[in-house]
Amino acid sequence: MARWCYRHRLVVLLLWVGALFGLGFSASTAGTDYANVFSLPDTDSKKAYDLMEKAFPARAGDTDTVVWKVDEGSVRDQDVRSRMQPVLDGIAKMKGVGGVTGPYAGGAAQISGDGRIAYAQITFTEQANAVPKELVQDVVDTARGAGRDGLEVEVGGQAVQRVQEPPTGLAEMVGLAAAAVVLFLAFGSLYAMLLPLAVAVFGVGMGLFSTQLLSHVTDIPDLAPLLSSLIGLGVGIDYALFIVTRHRKGVLRGLDPQESAVTALNTSGRAVLFAGGTVCIALAGMLVTDLRFLDGVVIGTSLTVVLSVLAATTLLPALLGFLGVRVLSRRQRRLLATGPEPEKASSPAARWSTGVQRRPRTIAALALAVMVVLALPVLSLRLGATDQGNDDASTTTRQAYDLLAEGFGPGFNGPLQVVVDGGDATALARGIEKTPGVAQVAALPPAAGVTVIQVVPTTSPQSEQTDTLIDRLRDDVIPASGAEAHVGGVTAVSKDFATVTGDRLPLFVATIIGLGFLLLLVAFRSLVVPLTAAVMNLIAAAASFGVLVAVFQWGWGLDLLGLGKEGPINAFLPVIMLSLLFGLSMDYQVFLVSRMHEEWVHTRDNARAVRVGLAETSRVINSAALIMVCVFLAFVLSGDSGAAMAGVGLAAAVALDAFILRTALVPAAMHLLGDSNWWLPGWLERQLPHLAVEPREEAAEQAAAGGAPATVVHGFVRDTAGDPVEGATVTLLTRDGAERDRVTSLADGSYVLSVPAAGTYLLVTTAEPPLLKRTRQLTVAGEPLVYDVELEEGAEVG
Numbered sequence: 167m168a169r170w171c172y173r174h175r176l177v178v179l180l181l182w183v184g185a186l187f188g189l190g191f192s193a194s195t196a197g198t199d200y201a202n203v204f205s206l207p208d209t210d211s212k213k214a215y216d217l218m219e220k221a222f223p224a225r226a227g228d229t230d231t232v233v234w235k236v237d238e239g240s241v242r243d244q245d246v247r248s249r250m251q252p253v254l255d256g257i258a259k260m261k262g263v264g265g266v267t268g269p270y271a272g273g274a275a276q277i278s279g280d281g282r283i284a285y286a287q288i289t290f291t292e293q294a295n296a297v298p299k300e301l302v303q304d305v306v307d308t309a310r311g312a313g314r315d316g317l318e319v320e321v322g323g324q325a326v327q328r329v330q331e332p333p334t335g336l337a338e339m340v341g342l343a344a345a346a347v348v349l350f351l352a353f354g355s356l357y358a359m360l361l362p363l364a365v366a367v368f369g370v371g372m373g374l375f376s377t378q379l380l381s382h383v384t385d386i387p388d389l390a391p392l393l394s395s396l397i398g399l400g401v402g403i404d405y406a407l408f409i410v411t412r413h414r415k416g417v418l419r420g421l422d423p424q425e426s427a428v429t430a431l432n433t434s435g436r437a438v439l440f441a442g443g444t445v446c447i448a449l450a451g452m453l454v455t456d457l458r459f460l461d462g463v464v465i466g467t468s469l470t471v472v473l474s475v476l477a478a479t480t481l482l483p484a485l486l487g488f489l490g491v492r493v494l495s496r497r498q499r500r501l502l503a504t505g506p507e508p509e510k511a512s513s514p515a516a517r518w519s520t521g522v523q524r525r526p527r528t529i530a531a532l533a534l535a536v537m538v539v540l541a542l543p544v545l546s547l548r549l550g551a552t553d554q555g556n557d558d559a560s561t562t563t564r565q566a567y568d569l570l571a572e573g574f575g576p577g578f579n580g581p582l583q584v585v586v587d588g589g590d591a592t593a594l595a596r597g598i599e600k601t602p603g604v605a606q607v608a609a610l611p612p613a614a615g616v617t618v619i620q621v622v623p624t625t626s627p628q629s630e631q632t633d634t635l636i637d638r639l640r641d642d643v644i645p646a647s648g649a650e651a652h653v654g655g656v657t658a659v660s661k662d663f664a665t666v667t668g669d670r671l672p673l674f675v676a677t678i679i680g681l682g683f684l685l686l687l688v689a690f691r692s693l694v695v696p697l698t699a700a701v702m703n704l705i706a707a708a709a710s711f712g713v714l715v716a717v718f719q720w721g722w723g724l725d726l727l728g729l730g731k732e733g734p735i736n737a738f739l740p741v742i743m744l745s746l747l748f749g750l751s752m753d754y755q756v757f758l759v760s761r762m763h764e765e766w767v768h769t770r771d772n773a774r775a776v777r778v779g780l781a782e783t784s785r786v787i788n789s790a791a792l793i794m795v796c797v798f799l800a801f802v803l804s805g806d807s808g809a810a811m812a813g814v815g816l817a818a819a820v821a822l823d824a825f826i827l828r829t830a831l832v833p834a835a836m837h838l839l840g841d842s843n844w845w846l847p848g849w850l851e852r853q854l855p856h857l858a859v860e861p862r863e864e865a866a867e868q869a870a871a872g873g874a875p876a877t878v879v880h881g882f883v884r885d886t887a888g889d890p891v892e893g894a895t896v897t898l899l900t901r902d903g904a905e906r907d908r909v910t911s912l913a914d915g916s917y918v919l920s921v922p923a924a925g926t927y928l929l930v931t932t933a934e935p936p937l938l939k940r941t942r943q944l945t946v947a948g949e950p951l952v953y954d955v956e957l958e959e960g961a962e963v964g
Contacts (some may be wrong), residue, residue, distance in 0.1 A: 167431075167480070167646075168427060168428045168430075168431035168432065168435065168479070168480070169428050169483075171334070171481075171483040171484045172424050172427050172428065172484065172486065172487040173487070174239075174426075175483075175484035175485070175487035175488055176440075176484075177210055177747030178480060178481060178483075178484035179481070179485070179488075180462075180483050182368055182477070182481050185372060186368060186371050186372055186375075187776075189371075189372055189375035189379070189521060189773065190371070190375050190378060191918065192375070192379060193375040193376075193378040193379055195962050196378070196379055196380055196382060199294070199381045199382045200379055200381050200386055200387060200388040200390070200391075200462075201381070201385045201386065201387065205790055206659070206663060206666060207560075207628050209662040209663045209666065210640060210652045210653055210654070210658070210662065211652070211653065211654045211655070211658040211661075212661040212662075213585075213652040214530065214583060214584075214585040214629060214652035214655075214658070215438070215651065215654050215659075216614070217585045217587055217611040218583070218585055218618065218654065219879070220614065220616070220619070221613045221614040221616035222613055222616070223614070228289075228290045228292065228293050228294040228297060228323065228324055228325045229287055229288065229289045229290075229323065230287075230288045230290070230302075230305070230321065230322065230323025230324070230325050230326050231285050231286070231287055231288070231321070231323055231566060231570065232253075232254070232257075232285060232286045232288060232319065232320075232321050232566075233283065233284075233285045233320050233321070233322065233566045233569045233570055233573075234246075234250060234283070234284055234302075234312070234313075234317060234318060234319045234320075235282055235283045235286075235318045235321070235569055235573070235634060236282050236316060236317055237282075237316045237318075237319075238316060240268070240280065240281035240282065240886040240887075241277055241281060241283065241284040242277065242281060243671075246317065246433075246501040247269075247270055248538075248828070249312055249314075249317070250270075250284075250286075250312055250319075251268065251270050252267075252287070253308055253311075253312045254270075255310055256266045257288060257305055257308055257309065258415075260301060260304060260305065261301070262291055262292070262301045263287040263288060263289070263290060263291070263301075264290060264291045264300065265288075265289050265308065266286055266287070266288050266289075267286060267287045267289075267474065268286035269284040269534050269587075270437075271285065274682060275608070275946060277398065277657050278572075278573030280391055280532075281321075282314045282568055282573070283570075283572065283573030283574075284573075284860060285570060285573075285574075286896045288305060288323075289351060289908065290325060293374050294324035294325040294327075296321070296326065296439060296725070297325045297328075298872060300326060302321075302325045302326055302328065302329050302625075303329050305321065305326075306329065306562065309321050310562065316566075317858045319564050320562045320563075320566035320569060321563070321566055322554055322562070322563045322567055322570070322579075322654070323392060323554075323563070323566075326562065326563055327557070327563050328388070329552060330557070330561050330562070330563060332483060335457065336906050337372050337392075337395070337396075337800045337801045337803045337809070337813075338395050338399065338498065338800070339369070339796075339801075340800040340803055341399055341797035341801070341959065342363060342366070342367075342399065342479060342797075343795060343869070344384050344795045344796030344797065344799075344800060345362070345363065345366075345399070345403050345796055346359055346795055348789065348792050348793050349362055349363070349403075349407070349793065350473070350637075352407075352789045353410070353495065353645030354495040354497070354498075355383055355492075355493065355494060355495040355496075355498075356493075357489050357492050357493060358410055358414065358489075358493050358494070358585070359382070360487075361386045361406055361410050361486070361493070362403040362404075362406035362410060363403065363876070364481075364485060365402050365403070365474070365478050365482050365485075366398065366402030366403045366474065366482060367402075367475045367478070368452070368473075368477045368481055369398055369402040369470065369473045369474030369475075369477040369478075370394070370395055370398035370399055370402060370470060370473075370474065371604075372473045372477075373394050373398050373466070373469050373470025373471075373473045373474070373821025374391055374394060374398075375469070376469055377391055377394055377465070377466040377470070377471070377557060378391070378772065380465060380469075381462075384461075384462065384465065385458065385461070385462055386462030386463075386466055387459055387462050387712045388786055389463065389808050390462050390465070390467070390683055391466065391807065392642050392808075392809040393463060393467055393742065393746075393809065393812060394466040394467050394469075394470040395470075395801075396797070396798060396801050396809065396813060396816070397445075397460060397467050397470065397471060397746055398467075398473075399469035399797045400750070400793070400794040400797050400798065400816075400820075401441075401442065401445060401471055401474050401750070401753070402474035402477065402478065402792060403477075403790075403793050403794075403940065404790040404794060405438040405441070405442065405474065405475060405752070406477075406478050406482055406691050407432065407789065407790050407793065408434045408438060408786060408790065409430050409434045409435055409438060409482055410430075410482070410486075410493065411434070411487060411786050412429070412430040412433055412434040412495055413426050413427050413429075413430035413493065414494060414498075414802065414810060416429050416430060416493065417491060417493065417494060418498060419908075422701040423487075423490050423491055423493075424487070424488070424610050427483050427486045427487070428483075428749050431479060431483055433478050433522070435478070437756055437757060437760060438475060438478055439475060439479065440685075440689065440756055441753040441756050441757070442471055442472065442474070442475035443685075444682065444685055444749055444752040444753070444756070445471050445746075445752070445753070446468045446471055446472065447678075447681050447682075447685070447744045447749075447750075448678050448681070448682070448745045448748040448749035448752065449467050449468045449471070449746070449749060450462050450464060450468065451677045451678035451681065451745055451748075452674065452675055452742065452745050453740050454670070454677050455667065455670045455671075455673075455674050455675055455741055456670070456672055457483055457667065457670070457738070457741075459738060460488055460502065460741060460742070461739065463742060464570035467746075469676065477931070480704070483750075489810055497748060497822040498669050508850075509522065509581060515627050515780070515781045515782070515784045515785050516523050516781040516831075516892075516913035516914070516915050518780075518781075518784065518831070519776075519777045519778075519780040519781035519784070519913075520777060520781075520831065520912075520913055520914050522776075522833050522834055522837065523773060523776070523777050523837055523954075524781065526833075526834040526835075526837040526838050526916035527834075527838065529830050529831075529834045530830070530831055530834035530835055530838065531592075532572050532830075533827070533830040533834065534705075534829040534831060535705075535706075536826060537705050537709045537822065537826060537827070537831070540704070540709040540711045540712045540713060540822065541708035541711075541712040542712060542947075543711075543712040543713075543715040543716045543719075543720065544708050544711045544712040544715055546719065546720075546721065547653060547711060547715050547719070547735060547738075547946050548630065548665035548734045548735065549667060549734060549737040549740070549845075550628055550633075550660055550661070550664050550733065550734030550735070550808045551578065551628075551660035551663065551664070551734070551736060551810075552628075552733055552734075552739060552808070553567070553580070553627055553628065553656075553660075553733075554566070554567040554579070555567045555568075555571075555579065555627075555731060555733070555910045556731060556807050556906075557807070558731050558957070567579055567602060575605050575606075575622065576626040577605050577622050577623035577625055577626060577627070577628065577632065578605075578622055578623070578627055578630075579623050579627055580623065580626065580627025580628075580632065580656060580657035581620050581621060581623075581655055581657075582620075582621040582622075582623065582635075582636065582639070582653055582654070582657060582658055583596065583615060583618055583620060583621070583653070583654045583655040583658075584618070584619040584621055584639065584644070584651050584652070584653055584654075585617075585619075585620070585651060585652050585653075585654055586616065586617040586618070586619065586620055586649050586650070586651040586713065587611075587616055587650045587651065587652075588615075588649065588650035588798045589613070589647065589649030589651070590647065590648070590649060591609060591612070591619065591649065591651075592609070592649075593647055593649070593858075594605055594619065594643070594644065594647040594649045594651060595609045595619050597643050597646065597647050598619060598621055598639065598643055600771060601635070601639065601643055602638075603623055603624050603625065603631055603632070603634070603635040603636065603638070604620035604621060604622070604623060604635070605622045605623060605624040606620075606621075607619060607620070607622075607934045608620045609705070619651075621639075623635050623657075627656070627657040627660070628733045628734055631826075632657060633661050634659055636653055636657070637860075638660055639653050640653055643823065644700050647884045650818070663737050664737035665736075667737045667738065667741060668737075670837050671740060673740065674741055674744070675744065675791055678744065678745065678748045679703065679704075679748070682696070682699065682700065682703070682752055683696040683697070683699075683700055685752070686699055686752075686755065686756075687854070688854055688855060689756070689760070690760075690763050690844075691844075691851065691854060692763075692843060692844045692846055693845060693846055693847075693850075694842055694843050694845060695759055695763075695843060695844070698836070698839075698843075699751075699752070699755045699759075702751070702755075702827050702831065703747070703748055703751050703752075703822075705827065705831075706747060706751055706819055706822055706823045706827055707747055707748075707819070707820050709742070709818070709819075710747065710815050710818045710819035710822060711735075711740070711743075711814065711815070711943060713814070714735055714811065714814065714815045714818070715735065717814055718732060718733065718735060718811055718814070719732055719734060719735060720732060733734075734961070735811065735860075736807075736811055736898055737806050738808075739808065739811055739812060739815070742794075742812060743812055743815050743819070745817060746812075747815055747816065747819045747823075750794070750816075750820060750823070751819075751823045751827075754787050754790075754791070754823060754824055754828045755828070755832075757783055757786070757787060758779060758780070758783050758784075758787060758832065759779070760827050760895075761779040761782055761783050762775045762776055762778075762779030762836070763775070763779075763844075764779075765779055765918070766844055768877075768878045768880070768918065768920075768950060769878065769880050769918065769950055771880075772836070772837075772840050772841045772843060772844070773837065773840075774880075774916060774918075776833050776836045776843075776854070777833075777914070777916075778855065778912065778916065778918070778961055779833075780829070780833045781912055781913075784828075784829055787824055787828060787829075788824055788825065791820050791821060791823070791824030791825065794820045795817045795820055798812075798813045798814075798816045798817035798820065799813060799814070799817045800813070801812065801813030809910055810874055811862040856858060877924070877946060877947075877948055877949060877950050877953045878918050878920055878921055878950050878951070879898065879918070879919045879927075879929065879950070879952075879953055880916070880917060880918035880919070880945065880950065880951075880952060880953075881917065881952050881953045881954040881955065882916050882917070882954045882955070883911045883913070883915045883916075883918070883933070883954075883955045883957065884912075884915055884956055884957070885894065885956070885957055885958075886898065886956060886958055888958075889915075890913070890914050890915025890916075891911060891915050891933055892911060892912065892913045892914075892915065892916075892958060893910055893911065893933070893934070894910065894911040894915075894932065894933040894955075894957070895910055895931070895932045895933075896907065896908070896909055896910070896911060896919060896929065896930070896931050896955070897929075897931075897932075898920075898927050898928075898930075899927060899928040899929075899930060899931045900921045900925075900927060900928070902933060905921055906919075906920075906921070906927065907919045907920045907921075921946050923952075924946055924947050925944060925946060926944070926945050926946075927943070927944050927946060928941055928942070928943055928944075929942045929943075929953065929955070930942070931955045931957060933957055940955060940956075940957055940958075942955075
């Protein structure tokens, strides 16, 4: 497929452009219909809502608030009243508004004790997600239009919050710009830099348009597009980065650009397919929680990942065909004109890899200590829901929230609704008044045998004391009164959602860890490698949630990030974040361990396999991780607290996973475990299917020519003093001089050459003066051959 896409690059590009513009036109014409559906069957708050909807259909809709404050005098003054009452009457007449309850029609309780703050409640006929945005905007404009010097008017509520969306695309553009800088520094070529960005734009663009169209046929929350952009940009750029890096490597070795692209897709491209599949499986793990709110998130994010993988494996080869050798920098093209560049290992990476091999216990202990310290705040993790008190201080919802708290107490922003369906409601109301933590109780007139008691707590909606009050009402006060009643309201719904999520979290974690374990078991035919990966994933999750708690729950750095005030962690975030984290960390595990496994299969030397695998993959993994960190952190600018939390959490998770776990702790642990890394019982070996995640590059090249490698020659290049020689060129030639493989020795002097078939070959080793060339004839059978080269100063040795 890669060869066909390369050769028919114009057709492939036109198909992708046509699909993108076609979906974009359809999505723009259809518009959006996102819906936040929190279905919590068998919970107390859901029973309360059902009773409210039955008895008070006009009140079952979303209730928003208009708040006004005077700098001097009282809100009862005639000039204030004559200005606000017509505004409230106008809002009440709007189609879609069920009613308006103001302070000037017998609502004395809606005026603060000092007389400077008042509010009116606007009840829509629909829930917040179903109220037309045009209607909400008319309400906001009408209410705020009454403001003047000395009179501040603000509007709060869930429906109003939906129309406060920041400029769309800002986070994505900042993320792309940051990724472009990293890519340019990594490649040194403008054209190569643009390739991963183009792949990401096509993948994410088509994913977002498709998700927008699907919102008309299924329930997709408005958070799904943001999360789809976040994960799509990250994986799209990273997957293209892995393939382009392998392609450039092939071109520098002298391969024809087309053959190099085909080889890159047959090696790194296969790993991308596997990695994309693991991300989708991890995302699908959210379905086991049986929370309808997350179903739409799974659809949007999984679809975007699939399209990003498709773009990386079809569009990218076509774009490589347009560029040819221009995928290299100008300096590299000039060097290529003089002959193929010998393959070189990254000296810093090789030195680090050697250092990990020499001191695995020290490095493992330090890395583990860092992760444990970062994970400590997770012990204080409290799930809940952010509210408008977490909005930016400049928004009308945040200002309305603060005014209500100032005038009527912190609990006023999260009243509880005790819905009574039988028994003595009056006695229950008296019992609630005596309950610690209750500031105010008001019973509304009954309807259809149902009475609603409004309960205002003394503490804010996000306070732990408010959660305790809800439990006390449900467990003690209501049963003691003998009434049949349920506690509802937004605060109670948020608490129930957090409880349900927490209860189902262990099953979810077990599911995605189990699926990841099985995938790695099949891919690497080892029990220890997937077990190690599972433990590392749990460590990364704990540390990243520790960072989240420190930032969003404790408030460390919130002012610097401009993200409002501290509060509990969104209840849905652990499920979403763990899905993404396990999927992305699996990517890095696959790219790292596949190279180690390749070396182990050919040499059966664990120390060498771990050392070479780390040396050859750490640079590209760290570059990919740095790009993801930039993209994720950019979503702090999204204006959405949920997306900002996910962005910070995932940025921390990816950084810790790539820079500490995969670069230090995983290889150190694998050195300590030795050959047991690759242990698999014989009976299980016979039962498992064979899956090649990333075949050896030389094998892919030879497969294209109809052959397959038989074995390898490996060893060390040293001088006469026994010191390793780094950068020596080791070439395998046939007896008639045809080159079969060429590599460069690593920092420890090691090398490994692929042998296409058994036979007699010439091994030519060349180093910088005063060490000169050495040629030796070797006879290679079907088994790996170990041959150490000693270079002397002086004449050529044959």
